[in-house]
Amino acid sequence: MSTNAAYRRAAAKINPRLSPTSLTKIANEMEMSMLPPNVPRSVYDIPQSVRTNPFVLRDATTGKSTHPYHGEGGGRWGGDDDIAMKNPGAVVRSIGTSRRVFLLDSSLTPGEIDGLAYRVRVMSNNDAINSVLIGNPIEDAMTDGDMSDNPTVLPGFMEEDDPGRRFDPPGGAYRGRPDFVRSVLHEGYGEGLGVPIVACGYDARDVYDSGMSSDRGRLDEYLLSPLTRLSDAIRGVGRHDDVVVGGGGGGGGGGIRTSKVPVISLPHGLVMDSGYALLLGSYVLATHSTSFRILNPLRGLSFDPIGLTYLLPRVGREFRQPSAYHSVAIASMMALSGYEADARDMVATGLATHYVGGQYKTNLLERALMDVNSYEYQSLHPKPTGLYGREDDWRGVEDINVHFRNVAVANLIQHVSEYDAAGADEYGVHLGDMLDDETGLYLRDNDPSINLPGERIQMYGELESDLVNYAATFVDAFDEPTVPGILERLREIASTRSTYEGKLGYEEDVEVADVAHSLVTGMEKRSPLALCVSNRLLRMGAEEDETMESCMERERRSQANLFTRAGGDYARWARSGCGVGLVGMPFGSSSLIKEREDVFNDWVHGNVGEVTEDEVDEIIG
Incomplete structure (x- = not known):
């Protein structure tokens, strides 16, 4: 439909008695036609x-x-x-x-x-x-x-x-x-x-x-x-x-x-x-x-x-x-x-x-992002002032501001986060640097002259992933190239539960068998x-x-x-x-x-x- 036809169609429908929703529909039809x-x-x-x-x-x-x-x-x-x-x-x-x-x-x-x-x-x-x-x-x-x-x-x-x-x-x-x-x-x-x-x-x-x-x-x-x-x-x-x-x-x-x-x-x-x-x-x-x-x-x-x-x-x-x-x-x-x-x-x-x-x-992130400069104005070096009547050719000139764009957003996200996938906290400190050898906890070091080791703040608990641990445990099973092979290996592991159940010191083996059984059950339900x-x-x-x-x-x-x-x-x-x-x-x-x-x-x-x-x-x- 042409622009003029859209206007005529919309004008024919306009009526003072129409609801705001109907008027919105008409405006939308006009916009869609263009x-x-x-x-x-x-x-x-x-x-x-x-x-x-x-x-x-x-x-x-x-x-x-x-x-x-x-x-x-x-x-x-x-x-x-x-x-x-x-x-x-x-x-x-x-x-x-x-x-x-x-x-x-x-x-x-x-x-x-x-x-x-x-x-x-x-x-x-x-x-x-x-x-x-x-x-x-x-x-x-x-x-x-x-x-x-x-x-x-x-x-x-x-x-x-x-x-x-x-x-x-x-x-x-x-x-x-x-x-x-x-x-x-x-x-x-x-x-x-x-x-x-x-x-x-x-x-x-x-x-x-x-x-x-x-x-x-x-x-x-x-x-x-x-x-x-x-x-x-x-x-x-x-x-x-x-x-x-x-x-x-x-x-x-x-x-x-x-x-x-x-x-x-x-x-x-x-x-x-x-x-x-x-x-x-x-x-x-x-x-x-x-x-x-x-x-x-x-x-x-x-x-x-x-x-x-x-x-x-x-x-x-x-x-x-x-x-x-x-x-x-x-x-x-x-x-x-x-x-x-x-x-x-x-x-x-x-x-x-x-x-x-x-x-x-x-909410914190929304409020902070609304005040960050736009991409164009995230710059260290201002854009050169143009003179009236003069055409400057900036083609081929390196835009040094490209190195500073999106950095503010990245820093903001780092500061609202507790830690990132690379292992750094909100201050950019790698979590491994805060691991205490004695307690095995992630502790924030304060002034050693006034804070005893037991008074340091524990920032994080155990940063472990069950998914990664289970994958490492069953890596041999999932190395099988076919689904029947994977299931067979997992069933073998699951069958060991009766061997270890009730024995002192074999709690982890029982857990491994239970997880293997859970994985087998999940796979058997699927197409x-x-x-x-x-x-x-x-x-x-x-x-x-x-x-x-x-x-x-x-x-x-x-x-x-x-x-x-x-x-x-x-x-x-x-x-x-x-x-x-x-x-x-x-x-x-x-x-x-x-x-x-x-x-x-x-x-x-x-x-x-x-x-x-x-x-x-x-x-x-």
């Missing part, structure tokens, strides 16, 4: 927020959202439905010289994934800001009170008259939004304590219900390609068909290029599968409740095309961590058994760059074909000549084949109505009643031994 050719329509699925609360409220009477924006292709899943009938999965807000992306829903629609990828790419190339901060709202972290009125986090132990209820008064913003952020009961943190699900990428069952899984072209265009673009955008790279935008850029991308400002992720809660695409930026700040799991094999699926088969076999290398010696075992544990990496595990493997402790650091495909993808991605792009292309091809396989494991899972075994609580319940999702087990293959190499080759292509 989009440049390289801007996707899906950009409007991720609106910019100027409200006090960073979301659009749901109408209490109709149950429909006031969100006026269209989805990609006109519908939520590329179909014909005209208006988005749900709150946006994410919104963007300007906070001073920073930009904040609020994740309002744990799963995004394909249009929202594509729109978020474009917005992040634009923002990260904008030299008028200093950073892009991605995370769930701070309200997700308010678990101190009774959460029966707050669906963002599961209920705690508080009674109804507890002062903690002040966080969410009845009838407030959250009460009308039961689909805000799905939460999960984290049994490892204690009975009844919950954490929000930050991001899982997309809703795998919606892919089946929408018919997308039976149309390979539609699946690739509306889901897999947007996931790839989101991964690229968060990492700050572009491909040959991308357009450099923001920061005065223009024209064709012409290959790989880097972004200007850092993308910072602060996930407070559980991240799953392709949700990790949002954690591929410059900095990942883990709180005490941050964790990461791979659950796709419980759906009959493998890796989404975001690059995990390249990253996981290389954990620990970037920061030269001990976990690098066991990277393949770590990758196999997480991908094949669904082992949940907590915050310590993520920092110890480099999956997170910093540990910030409490979620309250989000045998998906396990074999995932294992092959990891082994191929671990090769030294592999690149991020080659691994993502292989992931994309394999996932498309698993999605579209007629009568395959994914289709069986989607029709069953089963989940992936997460534990939650009913919305609005302040009791400790738990609801565990059923896990599907009627796979095409009875066990991994029935999966042939030809079937795996066919999936990987």
Whole structure:
């Protein structure tokens, strides 16, 4: 539609009796009609927020959202439905010289994934800001009170008259939004304590219900390609068909290029599968409740095309961590058994760059970033003053300020963190330098003339990672090239429990046997074909000549084949109505009643031994 036609259409609809929502729809139609050719329509699925609360409220009477924006292709899943009938999965807000992306829903629609990828790419190339901060709202972290009125986090132990209820008064913003952020009961943190699900990428069952899984072209265009673009955008790279935008850029991308400002992720809660695409930026700040799991094999699926088969076999290398010696075992544990990496595990493997402790650091970081100079003005040497009527040619002149840009943001993140993946604390002191030989504790040295050794402050406890320890223990088992071989070795270790149980001094051997049994149980619940495909993808991605792009292309091809396989494991899972075994609580319940999702087990293959190499080759292509 031409610009003039858009104006005529909008003018014909304008009426003084129209509601603000209707007027917003008209303005949106006009703006969409004038989009440049390289801007996707899906950009409007991720609106910019100027409200006090960073979301659009749901109408209490109709149950429909006031969100006026269209989805990609006109519908939520590329179909014909005209208006988005749900709150946006994410919104963007300007906070001073920073930009904040609020994740309002744990799963995004394909249009929202594509729109978020474009917005992040634009923002990260904008030299008028200093950073892009991605995370769930701070309200997700308010678990101190009774959460029966707050669906963002599961209920705690508080009674109804507890002062903690002040966080969410009845009838407030959250009460009308039961689909805000799905939460999960984290049994490892204690009975009844919950954490929000930050991001899982997309809703795998919606892919089946929408018919997308039976149309390979539609699946690739509306889901897999947007996931790839989101991964690229968060990492700050572009491909040959991308357009450099923001920061005065223009024209064709012409290959790989880097972004200007850092993308910072602060996930407070559980991240799953392709949700990790949002954690591929410059900095990942883990709180005490941050964790990461791979659950796709419980759906009959493998890796989404975001690059995990390249990253996981290389954990620990970037920061030269001990976990690098066991990277393949770590990758196999997480991908094949669904082992949940907590915050310590993520920092110890480099999956997170910093540990910030409490979620309250989000507000501190937001306020600090809004006052940091923009990328353009982070400089030591001022730009030369231009003279009127004189054209100075600065081409080929080195910009010495490039060495000082983004340093302020890096220092700020270091100071709000307790320690980073490289082993340095908030003052840049390596934690190993504070290790006391006598106590084995990390102690801060004070003035030795007035402070006795026993009076020194213990800054940190045991900075150990169970994931790294278990990977080192079972490294021989995970060195087996096939899934049946891995399972056989783990079963052998698990069978030793009866040998050591009850014997003094063999407690660790019993624990090792129990962990091995747990890993075997987790693997046996998953789709045998998906396990074999995932294992092959990891082994191929671990090769030294592999690149991020080659691994993502292989992931994309394999996932498309698993999605579209007629009568395959994914289709069986989607029709069953089963989940992936997460534990939650009913919305609005302040009791400790738990609801565990059923896990599907009627796979095409009875066990991994029935999966042939030809079937795996066919999936990987």
